Amino acid sequence: MAKRVTGPEIEKLIQLLAKVPGLGPRSARRAALHLIKKRDQLMGPLSGAMQDAYDKVKICSTCGNVDTADPCTICTDPTRDQSLVIVVEDVGDLWALERAAALNAAYHVLGGTLSPLDGIGPDDLTIAALVDRVKTGEVKELIIAVNATVEGQATAHYITDQLEGMDIKVTRLAHGVPVGGELDYLDEGTLVAALRSRTSL
């Protein structure tokens, strides 16, 4: 703004809110005003929850999940099949798969994908920890659920190579037509995969 119109504390709040993904400078102002209007119902609790999460957040040293306990909620859940481990690029993917609630499994978060051009090699990911985890003999199947990108697939191949000779089943997500997807809008690679993996009705 051209001139100061409010206190520096509120300007600071707006400036930091604008850095939250999903909020730009304009919606940060709208968000700040809403928080101020809902001072006791929202701003106070959110401020407290953020401080609480800030103080307690941990990365699970087993699987890489984000939690306030280490090992995390998933790794210590006795109702999950800890011998089935889904390998994902990051925590957002873990949460997305959990929303699908398809499998009652454990996870391993790689922290990204191999990307030589960006200087990201195997040591920047949790691949060694994954191999160690497999070596304990407690994991029976790894489902490689990386993104279907060039980097994702290269990472999947690298992991498979590292596990060569170990007694472990390694699978990957099926390719195919997204549920609700229109064929017209799909790329040819997806259509080829969907045809090859066709199932009987």
Next chain:
Amino acid sequence: MAKRVTGPEIEKLIQLLAKVPGLGPRSARRAALHLIKKRDQLMGPLSGAMQDAYDKVKICSTCGNVDTADPCTICTDPTRDQSLVIVVEDVGDLWALERAAALNAAYHVLGGTLSPLDGIGPDDLTIAALVDRVKTGEVKELIIAVNATVEGQATAHYITDQLEGMDIKVTRLAHGVPVGGELDYLDEGTLVAALRSRTSL
């Protein structure tokens, strides 16, 4: 989510972030993950700024602006023309007008518009305080900058009635074609107003 995948503190943070305008449940999860990844650069400072704003936020008892000082930054700014007062519905409108930086004026925030159907009458707005402010004799012109809605216009008329007989100039925003607006997409009322208020080239 079907099962708990992270600590209660992080779930609480996601749940509260989802109540911030501009963020829904899915983007709240993305925002929480981003905050956790940027724990020291963003989450800590934002948490502190929110607590700080929570502790210090005040509504200016003169104009209704949101600030950490009362009277506010605008009301105490000696470089502003305090005799020119722009009347707005809420603080978001005040900030929007300040971004335009068209006038170096003071403000009066009504806190909404008259809306009998929603049970909002004159006593729910700061109209009496506005009249008192005019009575001090320090205000020379009021620019009624309420929204061009039925409620906004009714509120403008009500205010004008209250000021009847007082020595004050009351104006309103011009109607017309928005800058960059295409005639094709404008309603007839706007086009009529733009034609009637046409200016010479």
